[in-house]
Amino acid sequence: MLSVVEGIALSGAFFAQLVRWLRVLQREHYEPASLRLFFARWSAPRAIGATSLRDFGREVPTSSSAVLVVALVITVARGFDDVGIAITIVYGLLCPWGLSVKGRTGPLHWTRRATTIGIVASAASVAIGISGVFESRPALLAIAMVWVVPVTLDIVTRVLAPFEERQAQKFVDTATKRLRRVDPRVVAITGSYGKTSTKNHLADLLSGDARVVASPRSYNNRAGLSRAINENLADGTQVFIAEMGTYGSGEIAALCSWCTPEISVVTAIGPVHLERMKSLDVIESAKFEITNLASTVVLNVDDERLARWVGRLRDEGKRVLTASRDSAADARVTPVGDTWRIEIDGEEVGEAPVVAGVEASNLACAIAAGVALGRTPKELVAGCSNVRAVDNRLNVATAPSGVVVIDDTFNANPASATRALSALAALSLSGRRVVVTPGMVELGSEQHRENSVLAQSVFAMDAELVTVARTNLKALSEGYRGKTRRFNNRNEAVAWVRTSLVAGDGVLYLNDLPDHYP
Amino acid sequence: MKIGVLFGGPSPEHDISILTGLQALRELNRTGREAVGIYWTKTNAFVAVPDDVEAEAFLGGVPQGSRPLDLQFGDDGGFVERGGRLAKEKTLELEAIVVATHGGPGEDGTIQGALDLAGLCYTGPSAAGAALGMDKWAFGCVVASAGLSTLPRALLTESTESLDFAGPYILKPRFGGSSIGIDVVADFATAKARLKANTHLSFGCIVEPFRADLYDLQIAVRTFPTRALSLIEKPLRRNNDAEILNYRDKYVGGEGMVSAPRELPALLNDSQTSTINALADKLADLLQVRGVARIDFLANDSEIYVNEINTIPGSLSKYLFVNPPVAFRALLDDLIAEALERPTHLYSSVGADGIVLRSAGSIAAKLA
Numbered sequence: 092m093l094s095v096v097e098g099i100a101l102s103g104a105f106f107a108q109l110v111r112w113l114r115v116l117q118r119e120h121y122e123p124a125s126l127r128l129f130f131a132r133w134s135a136p137r138a139i140g141a142t143s144l145r146d147f148g149r150e151v152p153t154s155s156s157a158v159l160v161v162a163l164v165i166t167v168a169r170g171f172d173d174v175g176i177a178i179t180i181v182y183g184l185l186c187p188w189g190l191s192v193k194g195r196t197g198p199l200h201w202t203r204r205a206t207t208i209g210i211v212a213s214a215a216s217v218a219i220g221i222s223g224v225f226e227s228r229p230a231l232l233a234i235a236m237v238w239v240v241p242v243t244l245d246i247v248t249r250v251l252a253p254f255e256e257r258q259a260q261k262f263v264d265t266a267t268k269r270l271r272r273v274d275p276r277v278v279a280i281t282g283s284y285g286k287t288s289t290k291n292h293l294a295d296l297l298s299g300d301a302r303v304v305a306s307p308r309s310y311n312n313r314a315g316l317s318r319a320i321n322e323n324l325a326d327g328t329q330v331f332i333a334e335m336g337t338y339g340s341g342e343i344a345a346l347c348s349w350c351t352p353e354i355s356v357v358t359a360i361g362p363v364h365l366e367r368m369k370s371l372d373v374i375e376s377a378k379f380e381i382t383n384l385a386s387t388v389v390l391n392v393d394d395e396r397l398a399r400w401v402g403r404l405r406d407e408g409k410r411v412l413t414a415s416r417d418s419a420a421d422a423r424v425t426p427v428g429d430t431w432r433i434e435i436d437g438e439e440v441g442e443a444p445v446v447a448g449v450e451a452s453n454l455a456c457a458i459a460a461g462v463a464l465g466r467t468p469k470e471l472v473a474g475c476s477n478v479r480a481v482d483n484r485l486n487v488a489t490a491p492s493g494v495v496v497i498d499d500t501f502n503a504n505p506a507s508a509t510r511a512l513s514a515l516a517a518l519s520l521s522g523r524r525v526v527v528t529p530g531m532v533e534l535g536s537e538q539h540r541e542n543s544v545l546a547q548s549v550f551a552m553d554a555e556l557v558t559v560a561r562t563n564l565k566a567l568s569e570g571y572r573g574k575t576r577r578f579n580n581r582n583e584a585v586a587w588v589r590t591s592l593v594a595g596d597g598v599l600y601l602n603d604l605p606d607h608y609p
Numbered sequence: 610m611k612i613g614v615l616f617g618g619p620s621p622e623h624d625i626s627i628l629t630g631l632q633a634l635r636e637l638n639r640t641g642r643e644a645v646g647i648y649w650t651k652t653n654a655f656v657a658v659p660d661d662v663e664a665e666a667f668l669g670g671v672p673q674g675s676r677p678l679d680l681q682f683g684d685d686g687g688f689v690e691r692g693g694r695l696a697k698e699k700t701l702e703l704e705a706i707v708v709a710t711h712g713g714p715g716e717d718g719t720i721q722g723a724l725d726l727a728g729l730c731y732t733g734p735s736a737a738g739a740a741l742g743m744d745k746w747a748f749g750c751v752v753a754s755a756g757l758s759t760l761p762r763a764l765l766t767e768s769t770e771s772l773d774f775a776g777p778y779i780l781k782p783r784f785g786g787s788s789i790g791i792d793v794v795a796d797f798a799t800a801k802a803r804l805k806a807n808t809h810l811s812f813g814c815i816v817e818p819f820r821a822d823l824y825d826l827q828i829a830v831r832t833f834p835t836r837a838l839s840l841i842e843k844p845l846r847r848n849n850d851a852e853i854l855n856y857r858d859k860y861v862g863g864e865g866m867v868s869a870p871r872e873l874p875a876l877l878n879d880s881q882t883s884t885i886n887a888l889a890d891k892l893a894d895l896l897q898v899r900g901v902a903r904i905d906f907l908a909n910d911s912e913i914y915v916n917e918i919n920t921i922p923g924s925l926s927k928y929l930f931v932n933p934p935v936a937f938r939a940l941l942d943d944l945i946a947e948a949l950e951r952p953t954h955l956y957s958s959v960g961a962d963g964i965v966l967r968s969a970g971s972i973a974a975k976l977a
Contacts, residue, residue, distance in 0.1 A: 201673075202673065299792075299809075300808055304651075318669070318670055319670070322654075322670030322671055323651050323652065324652060325653075326652075
């Protein structure tokens with residue numbers, strides 16, 4: 092039999108693991124497969140951080156998890172189960188080293204879903220653990236339960252999926268009823284990037300004249316959108332702007348079936364969420380679903396793939412409005428120095444001052460959607476003065492120390508990263524230029540290459556590279572031809588910047604990873 | 610018995626109201642008075658929020674850990690926590706409600722009327738006082754007919770053919786306390802065009818001369834235990850109708866911007882100060898001020914005009930009471946004491962004694 096103390100300690104180790112991985116699962120929108128991926132990321136060997144360019148020490152080709160696994164296998168194979176218990180407790184309570192239980196950027200919220208998964212996983216694991224107590228080696232199953240928490244959560248999430256489906260449907264039903272009652276004109280926006288910005292720009296453009304509600308934050312899946320409607324779509328709303336995201340084909344079509352857009356906007360097709368979407372063609376056809384039920388479609392024709400949609404949709408009898416920065420279009424926004432030149436229907440209708448961090452093609456999409464909603468060019472030009480950059484998107488500020496800080500920590504992607512680098516290059520600085528970044532994620536098989544290219548560009552513009560965390564450390568270090576500084580987390584990097592940079596220097600914070608990334 | 614702090618609501622000032630509400634909630638709890646935050650959602654639901662909730666938690670809608678409430682009318686009225694499979698339905702035991710809603714139905718008498726019907730005591734204006742304060746046309750007419758100085762003002766409708774004052778004009782929604790929907794136009798024709806295009810004006814539009822030479826002056830009035838006026842403030846930006854709290858960049862360091870730029874006390878000459886104080890004193894009676902209200906004036910060095918009233922001002926205007934200083938907790942205590950002692954309504958059924966009913970005969974006969 093196990094002693095009571097051993098039982099309690101193993102339970103503690105189990106729950107520490109449960110909370111850790113449950114948080115990862117929640118942050119990854121309950122995608123069961125994400126657990127495998129993150130387990131692999133966290134268990135990989137870590138690189139050593141260094142604040143100076145010389146002093147790196149040697150890389151350790153292993154991780155604490157790996158050492159403990161080997162130790163466990165040896166001890167258990169030789170029959171020293173008590174030692175195995177001790178190793179398991181150490182692992183359960185402390186590993187993966189760095190994956191915090193509590194979370195800094197996003198703590199675990201004990202929502203109904205998280206609680207249900209937690210309870211079912213615990214009940215199953217405890218039952219299995221206890222069933223082994225009467226075997227000749229009573230600790231083995233209990234030990235196993237601590238180590239396989241990610242697998243357990245994976246299975247439980249899949250098993251509970253149908254139940255969740257029913258729950259989610261209830262919220263959708265309420266939202267559908269509310270939409271029908273308030274009856275706003277619905278604009279749906281999708282795109283691999285730029286959809287949150289475009290949504291906000293459109294809301295800003297219209298807000299002077301109409302009662303507009305945009306889905307908050309980046310709520311763009313079924314749960315988020317139904318919540319946005321249930322909690323934000325106030326009576327009397329005239330225009331509802333819905334952001335729609337997708338991780339797979341059929342998802343946007345399903346959203347449109349109950350939140351049916353009159354006007355659909357597509358901002359870009361790019362290599363985002365490749366981990367789940369596999370290829371650009373899959374992404375493109377998934378995004379195309381947003382046009383099915385709409386009568387008007389707004390397309391950013393600076394995107395090659397979207398440019399090809401125009402003829403096809405017009406053949407289907409839809410009204411298509413094109414938006415562009417680079418070429419003639421139904422709505423075009425061209426940055427000329429500090430002003431945007433705004434053209435609608437091929438005619439220059441006005442100018443507005445450039446707002447840093449606002450991408451011209453996104454604004455053009457928003458203006459085209461405004462045209463589709465019946466706004467006059469004059470009203471839209473006037474509305475441009477209300478447009479603001481999304482928080483943490485190319486926000487430039489000067490710190491009290493005189494260091495110019497560009498905050499671009501909102502969801503980086505290859506296109507936005509290029510823009511951020513040019514913004515840093517464009518600053519007139521007498522001193523150093525520094526890029527602080529953990530790199531970009533959710534790029535699937537392209538992730539390594541894209542991050543490597545990013546680091547090359549940083550090197551090419553003669554800026555220093557400071558890497559944060561280790562998710563993309565290898566790709567970034569390979570791409571940058573010189574030495575890089577490395578920090579384990581953003582706070583350490585920020586502290587270094589504050590003490591090391593002086594007036595005349597500039598720093599770009601490019602992307603921020605939530606702390607469930609290693 | 611707890612104090613309820615009510616905030617949010619389907620209004621453009623929903624977000625500012627959350628800040629006011631959370632400040633009051635935190636202050637009461639911090640100083641040992643048990644309080645519960647009641648969040649009124651944009652879609653007209655009520656929930657009790659966790660005590661330590663931060664403003665950010667409202668970004669997506671209802672914060673995690675909130676419990677749904679129903680507002681019930683009648684004898685056992687009040688905010689009722691819904692029952693579930695395990696929990697029983699439970700009415701919150703509330704001594705009084707601190708109303709921290711701004712704009713829309715939170716400041717136009719709607720919520721006040723609902724709280725009256727639910728039998729709850731609350732701070733701030735009565736339904737009638739709130740309605741009068743929110744209706745810029747009625748407000749302007751009351752001020753003008755009392756002979757107090759105010760800019761010319763007219764109701765702009767489809768059938769308006771001309772105005773008897775010259776442009777440029779400022780157009781404002783007749784109802785609504787925020788800067789949303791406000792338009793400045795050069796001439797009458799543009800004003801008429803905006804009336805059609807700007808749906809914020811579709812519920813009624815008032816028009817005034819736009820005077821770029823005038824600046825804002827604001828004063829707060831408290832009514833309990835005795836009437837008291839605050840210092841006069843000059844906000845250094847126009848249409849700055851709420852404290853703008855800027856959660857400035859975590860990377861920049863330093864203090865960041867704490868509040869909107871202002872001049873407090875405003876540098877005025879003695880006659881300006883005494884004119885404003887006298888006007889505020891008169892207006893408090895005229896407009897049935899209850900709780901704390903902020904009255905806004907437009908002025909230049911030789912003219913002063915009454916502009917509008919905020920019957921539930923942002924942050925409850927706590928920052929204006931600096932000389933003599935009034936601690937936020939003391940301000941809240943006074944508001945709560947007033948909520949309990951000074952009724953918001955007086956319903957009467959005197960005269961409904963049945964005589965009419967007895968002599969009425971059959972309804973059918975009345976219809977014949």
